[in-house]
Amino acid sequence: MRWTIKPKPTPEAIEKLSAELKVDKLIAHLLLQRGITNYDEAKTFFRPELDHLHDPFLMKDMEKAVERIEQAMEAGENILVYGDYDVDGTTSVALMSSFLQEEYPNVATYIPDRYSEGYGVSLKGIDYAADNDISLIIALDCGVKAIEQVNYAKEKGIDFIICDHHRPGDVLPSAVAILDPKREDCGYPYKELCGCGVGFKLIQALALGQGRNLESLIPYLDLVATAIAADIVPMTGENRVLAYYGLQVINRSPRIGIKAIIAQLKKKTLTISDVVFVIAPRINAAGRMKHGEHAVNLLTETDWGTAQKFAKEIEEFNSERRSLDQEITQEALLQIKENEEEEDFTSVVYNENWHKGVIGIVASRLSETYYRPTLVFTKSGDKLAASARSVKGFDVYNALSACSEHLIQFGGHKYAAGLTMLEERYEAFKKQFEQVVADTIDPSLLQPEIEVDLKVDLNVINPKLMRILRQFAPFGPGNMTPVFMTENVQDTGYAKAVGEAKRHLKLSAYQNGTPPIGAIGFNLGDKLDKVKNKKSFDLVYSLEENEWNGTVSLQLKMRHIR
Incomplete structure (x- = not known):
């Protein structure tokens, strides 16, 4: 494991930002590493506002997309909302279909079968549209490379609007509109939206046409935040704003389907990390084990009893997925070892x-x-x-x-x-x-690498620092959880390997007589000998709060030891 310390900002820059924001130099250091150089940028970072979102009409083809959807609604056309079977795709379909159905009834959804149709826009999906007198397909999280499929749809009198975030090929499909910030001819200021994020920009544009404000779209942001987290897109710019508000929705008033998933868990407040590791795998499990339409049904359901039933089914899919995943991983590891x-x-x-x-x-x-x-x-x-x-x-x-x-x-x-x-x-x-x-x-x-934000002594680690670091959330690429390195640490003498098969390491760390701080290292159980008998060691870790029997305490989440 390589330990790499990120480039240090200049002392002058740290001094200047520290004075301007009236914060500790350590905080100024961390902000500068995240590209935040002045008061206004810090305010945008710590206090995301919906007003920070860009005008959706800055995206290439947005006017065409809105015009075609409004035309379809005025003429009473049937609209099909089509999306991939993963989390980004199913949340996109739930987002777009539930928004359109607020105003307009003739909306159906379609998720391709992972096994018989595969990824992206399928001919079978277009045939389904033709058979059901559908004349407009809105494809989300896929379609930017579906040249043949869009031509096939055209022959059947079906128009396409594509909302995608994948890299386009050299030739674009002949769709009515292609919304994709990664198009070379698209001047949209933020390029890192996920598929559901592009879908959100389209409903934002449609809402503007209906005279609605951004606040009216907040209830949709639980879906957008889930997609951002699951797709591991950068947690910067618009994604940070959307995830910030989306997390609030998830924790305060999530849609019935997400509430039904959360109800099966023991956690009270969910972070982006919980969305990645708890909510997303369950939504994904539907498309992996059965069919992605199960996830859309859950995410668009409005009846609590039905949603609980759907969530229970999805929990079973997830359990099945987990055991298959373990079994196949073992077989694959053996194949690598042998061949x-x-x-x-x-x-x-x-x-x-x-x-x-x-x-x-x-x-x-x-x-x-x-x-x-x-x-x-x-x-x-x-x-x-x-x-x-x-x-x-x-x-x-x-x-x-x-x-x-x-x-x-x-x-x-x-x-x-x-x-x-x-x-x-x-x-x-x-x-x-x-x-x-x-x-x-x-x-x-x-060789795997751990990137360290900065080297510190343990005496700087305290609850006040933790309170400020909490405001750096939501975390993700481009704004990862701050990681620290401390040298010459010792354990108080009670270090032990814990958990199933003793895979994890628990200890109490101190340095030069500082008060000990509890520490946990997942999958570091094999490092026990390095820390026993008060041996000195170097530690890379992030900070977290540990709740036990109603008491909350600061804890080091160990990443690596040497």
Whole structure:
């Protein structure tokens, strides 16, 4: 594990911001690392306002999209809201359909089947629209590469509006409107929205046309915050504003479906981290194990009893997903151990019987274990489907693009992608993918890294600091939880490995006679010998509050020990 201390701002910049904001130099240091250099930027960061959101009409094609939807509603056309089967897709469909249905009844939803249709806009979905006299499809979190499908729809008299956030190809589909901030010809100021975020900009534009204000759209932000968290998009700019307000909705007055998920948990107040690890996997489990439409049904349900029933079903899908995920991960690890060479730059595994719904999670687990770009393949109909995951700093989408001669289709982001191919191309692709990664990756990226914000002594860690750091939330890429490093720490003598199989480490840390602070390190149980008998060690950690028997205390969340 590499420990990398982030570049330190200049002493002059720290001094200036500290004086301007009347905050400790440590806080000024952390803010400067997040690109905050003056009072106004700090105010925007600590006090996000809905007014900070950009005008939706700055997005290319927004006028066309609004005009076509208003035209459809005036003419009584049937509208189909179409989205992918993951969290971003299902929340987008719930968002758009429930907003349109407030004013207009002729709205249906469609989520493609992961197994029979695969990712993105499918011909089967277009046939469904044609069979049901639908003349407008609004596609969310997909569609920016659906050139053939949009042409096929056109032949059947069906128009498309595409709301996507994936990278477009060289040619765009012939849709009525394509809303995608990553379009090269789109001057929208914020490029990092998720699919549901782009969908929100469209309902913001529609609401303006109806004379509604932004406050009236706050109830939709629980969906947007869930998508932002699940899609791991940067927690900066508009995403920070949307997530900030969305979290308030989740904790105060969530929609019935999200409330039903939360009701099954023991937590009172949820953070973005809880959304990522608790709410999102349950919504995702529907599309992984059964069908994404189950998630949309839950997220749009208005009856409490029905929502509880749906949430219970989804909880069962999630339990099933968890056990399959563990089983396949073990099989995949064994396959790597038996077949791959020590000097390999990639992990590529395949089993035709693996469940397509969990290969993405398995790819994540393998890349965490071996720390290299990873592909997990399974059989999907008469083709192979794969999920790709990368390591920090390496663009797996570009690597797949360099191997595209072997692929039927692929799409995704820098760190996560999906693809399909013919089985006979597997070996040739595997060889080329290994070669592309070997030729282009910086070898240092194959060693996991912990980025440390700054080195401190334990005597600066106190409840006041914790109170200020809490206001840095919501956390995510671009604004990660501050991570500290302290050298020459000792345990008071009670360190122990805890939890299932003694995988975790619990200790009480002090430095040069400071009062001890409790510390927990998940999956650090094997480091017990490094801290026993009052040995001196260096520690990387973040801060958290630990609630036990009604008492809240400050705790170090240990990331690594040496």
